[in-house]
Amino acid sequence: MALEKQENRPVAEKGEHIIARHLIEDDNIKEEKNLVIDGVDVSGRWNTFILSRVDSEFDRSFFKEVKETVVGSRINRCWQCGMCTASCTVTPLYRRFNPRAFIYMMQLGNLKEIKKYIDVAWRCVGCYKCSQRCPKQVNPAEMMEALGLLIKKYFPEEVKSKLKVDEDVKKIYDDMIVGHGRLDLAKLHTSAMQKTGRTKELIGKIERDAIFKMAKDGRAFSILRLGKPHNWSSSKEAITGYLKNINTIENGESGV
Amino acid sequence: MAENILVVGGGPAGLNAAVMLAELGVNVSLVERDSFLGGNPKKFKYKFLFPDMQPADNVIGELIKKAETGGNIKVYYSSEISDFKENGKKFDVTIKTADKNELKTFDSVIVSTGFEHFDPARDAKYSYQLFDDVIDIKDLERMMGEDNFVRPSNGQPPKNVAFILCVGSRDRHVGNQYCSRVCCTVSVKQAIELREHFPACEVYIFYMDIRTYGFFEDLYWKAMEEHDVQIVKGRIAEITSGPNNTVVCKGEDTLLRGPFEIPFDMVVLASGMEGGPQSSEISKKLGIGLDEHGFLKPENVTLSPFKSNRDGVFLAGACTGPKAISDSITEGAAAAMNAYTYAVKNK
Incomplete structure (x- = not known):
């Protein structure tokens, strides 16, 4: 992100002076363009701060919150086999849409990670293939609704800016x-x-059987x-x- | 005249073998290195056994009672085999007790010397014995057995507990490549007990695979679905001290590809099973085979897992590899049958 050129100051990219800058995600660099503390100008690189990439807690309050909803009540069942992502209709279109990973992020309360997927998290088309195939009857299709509710609650601003219609x-x-x-x-x-x-x-067989049964x-x-x-x-x-x-x-x- | 059969080791397998042989009218000599019977379950005061959570005393206590009151069983406490010689189809054995040596002739021998819990202190990355709040499953079992379950460092109930699987198992670094079979099930069992004891305590299990084989899987499902135990995929590379008297588990969340350093009130290491020094010792004394994992080697692992490579010497229980108590008891019975057949045939 190029900042506007200011007087007496060369144009600087955020975190530009960091060695191996390419290894650090944009979100993890905190740098105020203009900052004065106690009358001292510490704008730009003088106040750069790099957030740790290491997760330092599992926040189970989100797990409890999701578990209390009707759609997310079976979140405790998921053991991350990946059957949902493997059967997903959407994943081949949007590789970043991964129900298995989303459920895991909700289990561990990893909102930082969930935030990265706001643009794709709502892509579930409701085909329920995952729920039909899930070996633990987690009902991942409805878990995606729980995810939607969580995102809507905690990231209302991002939803407005990042969610673009396909x-x-x-x-x-x-x-x-x-x-x-x-x-x-x-x-x-x-x-x-x-x-x-x-x-x-x-x-296929499943479809033929379903049509016949119906x-x-x-x-x-x-x-x-x-x-x-x-x-x-x-x-x-x-x-x-x-x-x-x-x-x-x-x-x-x-x-x- | 009745047959004489020697049983080495008084754990679940040896006890059951001795009890079954005594019921057949055999004179059984049971050599036990400790001053009590019951083996590791008794030594470490196991409280409840998986899969049905029945008190360990129902199983072990029952076997000990039968062995001690069974009449035909002569138990040698705090003793060992000091000499072992073949005598035709029979064996001349010197049993060394605290005060004397006794020479006896036996028609056949059952070896059930069991296993040793892996000592997590051998793997420094887990900081066992360095931090009070890092314990292993046998310590936890003992704490529960003694109804004294609190954080060792301050006597308070823990707010969150981590179980670490595959400690001392499936790790070339410590020299054990095999899976110890029962630690996963013991861990989920203890996780359930923990959640029942302290409903407010969060329980996490760090795993690479969860191997609760057969019907033990029910416990694993129960832990997750009824007790909200959270499983996190990734092995722990380091345990360090953290803020507010916590211990920090450093690992990688392999499902999301991110490093983590999570502080816990308590860490429980699911340490595995080893053949222990007694396996190589008995293998040398009796001239029976030892396998590459440090356990005794059966003649044929599939066809005759209860037979050693030496005629007349039979194997039972965890001395041939990691085993659940139920399997050890089954093998005790199998070895008893075979030892009896051998003794009768060569009389």
């Missing part, structure tokens, strides 16, 4: 909500699979009959109007 995903959500009045998880799943070129798997017990037909929510036209109008004015998922959610 246009493709937004289009899918907009089409579904505005067009049909509800999220169609099957459609979401299909779009994601198409996007990653895994169309063949859409008629056709047999009548759920497939009830979904078709379901229709739009009550008083949909006025809701739709409100949502469309609101969507015009915002461009973040955060605001979009509270609007819906």
Whole structure:
């Protein structure tokens, strides 16, 4: 980050004078551009401070907080096998979206680490593959909602600045909500699979079994009959109007 | 005339072998180096045994009672084998007690000399014996056995406790490459006991793998799901002193790739099992094989794990490798059957 040029002072990068600067993350360098202490000017490199990279506590208050929520009640079960990340629909698209790691960060209360992933932490599309496959029934899909709640609570400012809408995903959500009045998880799943070129798997054994089961017990037909929510036209109008004015998922959610 | 069989070592395996042989009408001589029976479980006052948390006294106490009142069992306390000679198919053995030597002829021999707890002081990185608040699982078991569970440094209940797995096991640095099998299960068992005793105390387990094999896995699940025990992946490289009378565990969180230095009120080292000096000693005296791990070597690890490479000498329990108490008791019975068969055949 280049600072503006000031009078009598050369342009300085933050922490520029540190040897092996490339090894230190930006967030770990504290340097005040202008600082005067007791009348002494200690601006720039004179007040540089490097925060330790070493974690010095496990903060279990977040674990307790998450455990008390409905969606996060099974956080104590996770043993970090990685089945959730391995089955995740989103991870192939956004490598930094890693449900396994997010759950671990919540277990150990590592908010410093969670903060780095605010831009991707909300990418879960709710396909529930992870929850279906999790050997300990942690329900990682809903754990991602718990993560969302945690981020919303502790980093409201960052959420506003860092959370940018992925246009493709937004289009899918907009089409579904505005067009049909509800999220169609099957459609979401299909779009994601198409996007990653895994169309063949859409008629895999699990999917075939599910379709067959749903056709047999009548759920497939009830979904078709379901229709739009009550008083949909006025809701739709409100949502469309609101969507015009915002461009973040955060605001979009509270609007819906 | 009844058969004479020698059992060396009065731990769970030796006791069960002796008791079973006595029930068959065999004259059993039980040689024990300590002044009491029961082996390590008795010596270190194990309180509850996994997997069902039954009092150790139910198991060990019961075996000792049977051995002491069993009639056919002659127990030699504080004694050892001073001489061992083959005599045809039989063995001439000199048993050395505190005050005399006794020469006896036996039809067969069962060796159940057991194991030694790894001494964590041998691995300096864990600062065992340097800090009062660094203890190991056998110390914790004894503290619980004596109903005296507090921080050794100040007598207060701990606010957070760390268990460190694989101390003295799976570590070429200390010369033990094998897994000691039971320390994971003992650790999760103790973690549960700790949480039950001090609900406000946080318990962490630093692990590389958690090997609670078979149904012992239930305890591991219970520790996490019912008692909120937190597992953290990474081995601890150093234990140093920290602020406010704490001990600091320095390690790497291998799942997030970050170094940590976390202060704890107490650290419990899950020290493993070793063959101990008695294994090589008995191997020399009896002329039976010793394996590369320092335990006694069975003739065939799969087909006859209870047989030594010398005819008529049988092995039972943790002297052939790390074992749970239930396995030792099973092997005691297996060795008893084989020793009896050998004695009857060569009479």
